[in-house]
Amino acid sequence: xxxxxxGATGGALMSVLQPQIRQxxxxxxxxxxxxxxxxxxRDYDADVVNEIVFTIEAGLSFFHTxxxxxxxxxxxxxxLVASLARPRMLRGGLQxxxxxxxxxxxxxxxxxxxxLVYGRDRGIAxxxxxxxxxxxxxxxxxxxxxxGAAGLLLVNRRLRRTGEMLLPSTPPTxxxxxxxxxxxxxxxxxxxxxxxxxxxxxxxxxxxxxxxxAEIDSFTSARVRERPDLHGLVGSPDVDAxxxxxIRVKADAGLRLFHLHGEGVGLMxxxxxLVxxxxxxxPRLRWVLYAALTVGxxxxxFGYLVRSGLIPFRGVDAARxxxxxxxxxxxGILLLLALWTLxxxxxxxxxxxxxxxxxxxxxxAVRPPLLVLVVAAxxxxxxxxxxxxxxxxxxxxxxxxxxxxxxxxxxxxxxxxVRQIDGPVIDALLxxxxxxLRLFHLHGEGxxxxxxxxxxxxxxxxxxxALAGLLQAMLAVGGFLYPFGYLAxxxxxxxxxxxxxxxLAEVFVWVPFGGAALVAISVTALVLAGELLLAAGASPxxx
Amino acid sequence: MRRALGxxxxxxxxxxxxxxxxxxxxxxxxxxxxxxxxKEIRYAAEAGRPVLAVKLFDEGIVHTTMEKEEKRLPRxxxxxxxxxxxxxxxxxxxxxxxxxxxxLTRERLSNARARIHRxxxxxxxxxxxxxxxxxxxxxxxxxxxFVITAQDARxxxxxxxxxxxxxxxxxxxxVDPMWAAAANAKPAEPDEGKATAVIDGMVRILARFMADAAxxxxxxxxxxxxxxx
Numbered sequence: 001x002x003x004x005x006x007g008a009t010g011g012a013l014m015s016v017l018q019p020q021i022r023q024x025x026x027x028x029x030x031x032x033x034x035x036x037x038x039x040x041x042r043d044y045d046a047d048v049v050n051e052i053v054f055t056i057e058a059g060l061s062f063f064h065t066x067x068x069x070x071x072x073x074x075x076x077x078x079x080l081v082a083s084l085a086r087p088r089m090l091r092g093g094l095q096x097x098x099x100x101x102x103x104x105x106x107x108x109x110x111x112x113x114x115x116l117v118y119g120r121d122r123g124i125a126x127x128x129x130x131x132x133x134x135x136x137x138x139x140x141x142x143x144x145x146x147x148g149a150a151g152l153l154l155v156n157r158r159l160r161r162t163g164e165m166l167l168p169s170t171p172p173t174x175x176x177x178x179x180x181x182x183x184x185x186x187x188x189x190x191x192x193x194x195x196x197x198x199x200x201x202x203x204x205x206x207x208x209x210x211x212x213x214a215e216i217d218s219f220t221s222a223r224v225r226e227r228p229d230l231h232g233l234v235g236s237p238d239v240d241a242x243x244x245x246x247i248r249v250k251a252d253a254g255l256r257l258f259h260l261h262g263e264g265v266g267l268m269x270x271x272x273x274l275v276x277x278x279x280x281x282x283p284r285l286r287w288v289l290y291a292a293l294t295v296g297x298x299x300x301x302f303g304y305l306v307r308s309g310l311i312p313f314r315g316v317d318a319a320r321x322x323x324x325x326x327x328x329x330x331x332g333i334l335l336l337l338a339l340w341t342l343x344x345x346x347x348x349x350x351x352x353x354x355x356x357x358x359x360x361x362x363x364x365a366v367r368p369p370l371l372v373l374v375v376a377a378x379x380x381x382x383x384x385x386x387x388x389x390x391x392x393x394x395x396x397x398x399x400x401x402x403x404x405x406x407x408x409x410x411x412x413x414x415x416x417x418v419r420q421i422d423g424p425v426i427d428a429l430l431x432x433x434x435x436x437l438r439l440f441h442l443h444g445e446g447x448x449x450x451x452x453x454x455x456x457x458x459x460x461x462x463x464x465x466a467l468a469g470l471l472q473a474m475l476a477v478g479g480f481l482y483p484f485g486y487l488a489x490x491x492x493x494x495x496x497x498x499x500x501x502x503x504l505a506e507v508f509v510w511v512p513f514g515g516a517a518l519v520a521i522s523v524t525a526l527v528l529a530g531e532l533l534l535a536a537g538a539s540p541x542x543x
Numbered sequence: 544m545r546r547a548l549g550x551x552x553x554x555x556x557x558x559x560x561x562x563x564x565x566x567x568x569x570x571x572x573x574x575x576x577x578x579x580x581x582k583e584i585r586y587a588a589e590a591g592r593p594v595l596a597v598k599l600f601d602e603g604i605v606h607t608t609m610e611k612e613e614k615r616l617p618r619x620x621x622x623x624x625x626x627x628x629x630x631x632x633x634x635x636x637x638x639x640x641x642x643x644x645x646x647l648t649r650e651r652l653s654n655a656r657a658r659i660h661r662x663x664x665x666x667x668x669x670x671x672x673x674x675x676x677x678x679x680x681x682x683x684x685x686x687x688x689f690v691i692t693a694q695d696a697r698x699x700x701x702x703x704x705x706x707x708x709x710x711x712x713x714x715x716x717x718v719d720p721m722w723a724a725a726a727n728a729k730p731a732e733p734d735e736g737k738a739t740a741v742i743d744g745m746v747r748i749l750a751r752f753m754a755d756a757a758x759x760x761x762x763x764x765x766x767x768x769x770x771x772x
Contacts, residue, residue: 234654234675236651236654236675238575238577238651238682239676242575416595417590418595419590420582
């Protein structure tokens with residue numbers, strides 16, 4: 001929860017203080033000329049400094065994304081370790097490894113700071129050696145161990161005694177019998193509905209954004225052209241093309257941010273609701289936290305949608321300001337307040353547990369999702385993390401191999417054999433292949449978390465056992481295979497070209513498997529909404 | 544040639560106040576379809592691939608633009624460029640491409656000048672639009688600068704300073720704001736009259752360059768001031 005709060009706060013600060021961060025970093029870099037191997041002439045150094053500042057900002061941005069992502073991974077993985085890893089030694093070892101991996105996002109803060117102090121290459125190498133590689137390896141080891149333990153349970157029926165209760169992550173002191181400990185408690189159905197609805201809308205948004213990109217771009221361009229004065233168009237095609245492109249990129253970025261934040265905040269919402277239900281015993285505080293979390297979390301991602309939607313009608317700056325003041329800032333503050341406030345009762349519960357006193361919270365226990373879903377999600381998580389590591393560590397080798405593959409197929413890529421003409425074509429291909437690999441890493445991690453959270457929700461909140469089983473099976477198959485579409489795309493780009501490889505990935509992987517996962521999440525949301533309405537109709541007096 | 548030199552000198556003298564102290568030529572614009580195609584033609588010619596160069600020219604947007612503006616470009620430019628590409632005449636190719644670029648530059652500058660005098664626009668708005676058009680002109684000019692300067696250094700210098708001054712008189716600047724002098728410099732008071740005078744001078748110089756260069760290209764004398772490799 002601390003990582004989630006820090007990651008979310010980091011993102012907010014980064015947005016608000018961006019000009020100050022840029023200015024501070026630029027001044028520090030110009031002042032430490034020798035460290036950053038600057039020439040001393042500002043007009044020559046400006047580009048170099050801009051690049052270094054960009055890398056520093058990337059580090060801060062990675063802290064934001066990995067802080068939230070790793071927070072969620074830790075929370076769910078630790079609960080699964082407590083529930084599935086039987087031998088005490090194994091359980092303790094895995095918890096320690098997971099605990100160490102909490103340093104991974106902090107590694108990106110160090111990454112940014114070290115670049116300022118030691119220069120770009122040395123700073124990055126230092127952050128990687130000291131924090132990112134050890135903490136990242138620790139996460140991969142822990143998740144691989146957990147996947148192994150879950151796989152063992154899956155294949156060995158004698159060992160399979162789990163399935164009734166998802167346990168908190170605290171290592172047991174006296175009981176190795178899992179059933180003797182308290183499990184996670186079920187949060188209210190309405191909060192869970194908000195989380196799953198947000199995830200479904202974010203996935204739907206992501207899918208629509210990819211599928212209808214051309215239509216969205218053309219709509220944006222048409223609306224911008226209708227308002228030439230507002231957007232500074234001058235009526236000269238070469239000048240206006242550049243302005244239109246910039247506006248389209250910014251509108252598209254807003255949609256991407258809605259997709260990313262919708263999915264991330266939806267998961268955060270569910271995870272935090274579980275924590276509140278399990279650890280916050282004071283009823284009033286619990287309801288205040290639920291309310292702040294649900295309203296803040298559910299509304300926040302729509303700020304990016306509002307921003308994107310307003311850009312063609314009000315201009316980039318006005319749209320940004322309007323979205324910030326009407327949606328992003330108020331809902332973001334509410335969300336941050338809820339996350340930070342939640343740390344207080346959590347800290348209290350931790351201290352109480354150390355003293356041996358525990359406070360009971362009311363509510364029924366949460367059952368873990370189907371084991372096959374857990375194993376699939378964990379394997380995907382490990383592969384996505386390994387993919388992220390490989391992508392960074394072997395970037396040069398990967399690029400070299402892709403370049404050789406592309407150059408061996410001049411007809412496919414329209415190469416003419418003149419280095420200066422072919423260079424930009426190959427560079428664009430490499431950049432897209434690298435981007436697709438990044439998307440495998442991102443979607444692998446995201447989808448693995450959606451699988452676990454969606455599985456828990458389906459198993460615990462969908463009354464029909466058959467439907468719950470079907471939804472979990474769809475999540476397991478669809479969620480597991482969907483991210484591999486990006487891996488396949490990345491591998492096929494240098495061989496088949498950009499568009500044919502994209503078409504293949506879309507037809508054979510994204511649509512069938514992404515569709516299955518999307519349908520599973522959407523149906524879960526619909527069932528939850530239906531059951532909530534039925535429950536409200538049946539007993540109007542209930543909270 | 545003499546008239547070009549004269550115009551350049553007049554331009555120099557006319558603009559010897561704050562604007563003249565500015566830095567020249569730091570801003571590197573992004574390529575558009577025309578400059579991209581033009582660079583491809585140039586690279587293919589440099590690589591000794593005449594067939595590819597002609598193909599890139601015939602199928603590209605530079606050719607389309609030249610056909611559209613056929614009547615306003617020097618006579619025989621398209622055929623001359625194709626022939627120069629075929630016979631791998633590098634100086635002849637460069638000079639003819641520079642004529643196309645000078646024409647595109649002149650067109651954007653003329654648009655900028657017209658924009659300054661649009662009565663239906665607020666002053667800040669028309670200056671902003673004119674600045675954008677001057678930036679678009681620079682996108683083409685900076686690719687022709689080498690040839691223009693090689694043909695006559697003073698013409699090149701006058702045009703570069705002209706860009707800087709036109710921007711300055713319209714309340715903008717050509718250089719990256721990170722550049723120290725630019726970061727410390729206060730924007731000059733806009734003066735549309737002086738901006739118009741500078742742009743008029745540049746348009747005249749470019750027209751003269753196009754006429755001179757077309758004559759030199761037809762005479763096959765580009766090799767006198769442009770390198771063969």
